[in-house]
Amino acid sequence: MWRPRRDRRQRGDGSGGSVPNIERAAPFEIDAGVEAGIVLIHGFTGAPQEVEPIASALAEQGVSSIGPLLPGHGSEVSRLNRVDWRAWTGAVEDAYREARRRWGSVLVGGLSMGGGLALHLAAHHSAALRGAVALATPLRLHHLALPILPWLSRVIDSTTKKGIGISDPALARARVSYDRRPLAGALQLDRFLGALRQELHAVTCPLFLAHSRGDHAIPFSSMGEIVAGVSSRSIDTLELSRSDHILPLDVEREQLIERIVRFVLANLD
Template structure:
C-alpha cells in the first residue's frame, strides 16, 4: 500500500526532557492528539515524553483495515525501546485500548509504573459484532467526551477487521493481568459510554502490583484525557511518577 499522509495534528510526538521517560498510548480510533495535553503537561515538569501513533490510525481507514493488534503491540514496544536509550526510569500510560496495550507491555518489559485511563477489557458495542462478516465498515458516533468544546481526531467509521483486532488484544490482556507487577494507577470514569467502569475494577483486582490505586474521574466520559478531569489526571499521575521513579520491577 502507498504510504498515506498523517492527518494534521495526529502525528506522533516526542518531547525531550530528563532521564525519566513517560510513554503514552492513545486508544482505538484515536491518535496522539488525544493525549497531547497530558504529554505537554508532563514535559513541562521536565520529563521525557513519547506518544507514538499506532499503525492505521490518523491516516485512512483502509490502512487501519490492514493493521493487526500485533502491529500495535510492536508500535508501543518500539517506542519503549527508543525511550530506553536515554531514560533509566520509564512509565507507561494508556487510554482505552492504549491501556490494554500498556498493561500487556508491562508484562514484558521493566517499568517503574503503569497508568491506565478507562482501560478497555470490554467494549459491548463492538462485542456484538464478533461473529459478523459485514458490513466492511462500522459507523462511529461522536467521541465520548463530556466537554462539548473538546475535539478528537478520529475516523467517522472503522473497519470491522480492526474491531476484531481490538477484541483480540482485550482477550489476551485479560489473561495476562496477574503478571502485571509494577506499581499501578488506574483512572476510571464512572460515566463511560464506551468501556464499562467494571473493567477498571477487574484490572485492580487482578494485577499483582504491591502498590495499586484507583482514581475516580467524576466529571469525564470515556476520552478523559480531553475531558474536564484532564488536570486531575495530570496531578495524580505526577505524584505517582514522583513517588515511584527508580523503583522499577522486572516483569516475569
C-alpha cells in the same frame, strides 16, 4: 533519530473515513533533558493528540515522553481494517526500546486501548518499568453484535460512531479521531483484549488507574476488573464522574493530569 513503525500508506486522500485535522494526528516526542521518560499510547481510532496534555504537564516536571502513532491510525479507516493486533504491540515495544535507550527510568501509560497496550507492556517488562498508567481501559468489548463480528467484519467495512467520547461539545470538536468504527479493526482489538486478560496477572509494577462513571464506551467496572487481575502491590485509582471516555481532554482533565504527575514523580524517587 528514532522513527516509529508506520504504514507507508498512512496519509489518506480523504476517502474512507479520514481523520479530521489530520495534520495533528502525528507522533510526538518531548525531550525534557533528564534521565526519565514515559511512553504514552493513544486509543483505538484515536491519535497521539489525546494523550499529549499528559506529556506537556510531565515535561514541566522534567519528564520526557514519546507518543507513537499506532499502525493503521492517522490516515483512513480502511487502513485500520488491515492491521493485525500484533502490529500495535510491536509498535509499543519499539517505542519502549527507544525510551530505554534514551532514559534510565521509564514508565508507560495509555488511554483506552492504549491503556491496554500499556498493561501488555507491563506484563512483559514489569521488573524494568517504574510504573504504568491505564486510563478508561477495557479488558473486553461490550456490544450486542460481538458474537457475529467475525462474519460482520467481512461484509461491512465500518460503522458510524455514536459519540466522540468527550462530554463537553466544545472540547469534543478539537479531538483528532476517525469518525467511523472499522469492524475488522474492532475484531483485532477484541483478540488483543483476550490475550491481555490471559497475561494480566504478570503485571507487578506500580499502577495508576482512572475511569469515569460517565464513560459511555467502557463500563466503569472495568477498572475494578483490572485491579483484581493484576499482581501489583501498589495501585492508585481515581474515580471521575463528569467526564466521558477521552479523559485527558475532558472536563476533569486537570484533576486527572495532576494525579498522573504525582504518581509519575513518586515512582521516580
